[in-house]
Amino acid sequence: MGKQIEHPVGLLARLGKNQAGNTLAIVAAAMIPLAGMIGGGLDISRGYLGQTRLQQACDAGVLAGRKLMGTSGVLTSAVTDEVRKYVKFNYPNNYLGSTLQDANIVPTLGANDQIVLTVSTTVPTVIMKLFGKDDMTVSATCSGRNDYSNIDIVLVLDTTGSMACKPEFTSDECKNWIYNNNRADQTMTVDGKTVTYVLEQTNSGANISRMQALRTALANLQTQMATIESQFNMTEQGKRKRVRWSIIPFSQMVNPGFSTGTAGTTLYTRYPTWFNTTGTYRAYTCGRRSCGYIEDEEGHSSTWMRDTWDGCVEEQSTSNSITSTSSTVPATAYDMNYNTVPTSTATRWTVADPSKVGTAQYACPKAMREMQQMTASQFNDYFSLTNGFAANGGTYLDIGLLWAARLLSRNGNWASDNPATYNTYPVNRYVIFMTDGQMDTGNTGYGAYAQETTWRRVAANGTVATSNTNHTARMLITCAAIKNMASTKIYTISFGAGAPLSQDLIDCSSGAKNEYAFEAANASDLNNVFRDIGENIGSLRLAQ
Incomplete structure (x- = not known):
């Protein structure tokens, strides 16, 4: 009998139950x-x-x-x-x-x-x-x-004696070089007044000093800003923005008396009542049996003011209770209340008279310049050695910033110089604070607070250490006040081998190291730092 053919239903049923090959x-x-x-x-x-x-x-x-x-x-x-x-x-x-x-x-x-x-x-x-x-x-x-707005730049520049040295010198090397080469106590006549200074270092006739490096860097910064200003001037007059400068050279004093404003007249000419022309001075004198400070009150004639005064001043009345732990400024510290109107003996600036302080070290820097527009020639001429931009004196880091705060305040004596807008555009303000040294006030030199060892206006005990500490505290308080002003930033620069970038300078600035606080070891570095700051001031931005 033949083989039966399987029913199709049965085949399909078995295939349905068979799992072989399912993965494929x-x-x-x-x-x-x-x-x-x-x-x-x-x-x-x-x-x-x-x-x-x-x-x-x-x-x-x-x-x-x-x-x-x-x-x-x-x-x-x-x-x-x-x-x-x-x-x-x-x-x-x-x-x-x-x-x-x-x-x-x-x-x-x-x-x-x-x-x-x-x-x-x-x-x-x-x-x-x-x-x-x-x-x-x-x-x-x-x-x-x-992002170009109106640009106001305040240059707070250290012009102490060490600025005459080349940048590569340490502090001690600089001091030794000045002493061994008799570079100090040089004199020249500028605008009829005697200027004492430290002769700048040269090599084979080339000026290699820190002062010269600063002049070069500043000239290049001005060129950057001039490029921006030329773009501003391409628009119609009523819509133009502007670039303005204020310059504050400092050492152990600042020279506001001969500061010129936009009209070209000096501050003393415009506001003679802001200054005490009668002052009390002390000179260290030795008699037959002892030495000590002898006090003398001197009233200065108009002739002396015209022919002899160099423009430097002793500060307004202050308080020696301001220390590194201070969180507020006493009301009696008129100097640290930046808007103080000089209407009394305590609130006015007293004319400096080095002839009344004996042999105390004295240095008066070039007169500061109030906020104004400047051409390239005006700017560069200001920094010429022959025009009195010279190195001399000790390092009061706070005193230059103190005057910057006054010149920038929109509520103080220079309020009219500080509009929030110009031609409807906002005004951005920048402080560039450059120093080649640490705080070094001494206590016997004749500075903005006279001789600390006897007057004790800043340090209650009159010592160098306390003076330096308290001046540093004042500097940081002033830095904070400037940074709290609207649309105002601070750049800090330490320049030269004698001035490593300190934490105080970083804290004074508006940001971090290499953002707002810079270290420049040599002339090339300084030029690059000013270039970078200039690029940051005048910059394009993405809106989104």
Whole structure:
């Protein structure tokens, strides 16, 4: 009898129960969604790369365009071309298979003269096109603004005796060089007045002093600001911004008496009642049996004021209770209350008279300059040695900053010089504080607070250590006050081998080391620091 043919239903039933080979079928069925997932991830990554690169290109384009536009506020075809050039350079054609045409890059002018740009393109897919998704759209939006506002710069500059040395000298090396080479106590006549100074160091006829390095760095800073000012001047008169300067050389005193304002007249000429022309002075004198300080009250004639006075002053009445632990300033410390109006003997500045203090060390720096616009020649002439910008004296780091606070206060004696806006634009203020040394007040020299060992106006015990500590406390209090003023920043610079960047200088500044506090070991470093500060002051910014 022949073999029976199996019923089809039975075959299918057994196949349904048989699990052999199922994995292959499952894998085959999963390949399609798996390919979609992997392809999707790959193409999403490509899209992210395209998006990131396009945003970078957009940012570069608006910054370049905004720089070219300057202060004109006009989006010219040249500006548009500049934007397109930078966008296409940073997002080249065929990047990830995509292209950018000029029609995709159309900048517009936004509020406050910002350049605004939205740019988009399509990135072709690699895997997802198999599933009907041929490309992805990526886009970027950016805007660039010109952060130039009105610029006020206060230069607080150490002109102590060590500034005559080359930057590479340590403090001791500098002192020895000055002494061994008889460089101190040089004199010259400037504007009819005798100026005593330390002769600057040279090498084969070339000036290699810190003072000369400072002059070079400042000249380059002025050139940077002049470039900005030339852009300001491209717009109409009523809409122009401005760059202004104030200069405060300091050593153990500051010279406000002969400071000139915008009208070109001296502070004493404008406000003679701000100064005590009669003062009490002490000279260390030795008699037959003992030595001591002899006090003398001197009233100075108008002739002496005109022909002899050099412009330096003793400070307003103060309090020696201000120490490193002080959190407030006593009301009787008129000098530290920066808005004090000089209407009484205690609140006025007393004219300095070195002839009444015996052999006490004395140094009067070049007269400070109140806030004003300056041409390149006016600026550079100010810092000329032959015009009296010379090194001499001890290091009172607080005294220069004290005058900076006064000149910047919008509530004090110079309030009219400090508008919050000019031609409707805000005013940003910057203090650049440069020193080549640590606090070194001594206690026998004739400084802004007279001889500390006998007057004890700052240090209750009259010692050098306490004087230095208390002057440092005053410096930091003043730094904090300046930084609390609206739209005001402080840059600090330590210059030379004798002046490592101290924590006090970092704390005085408006930020971190190498951001607002800098160390310059030599002339080249100093020039680079001033260049970087200039670039930070005059800079372009991304608005988004």
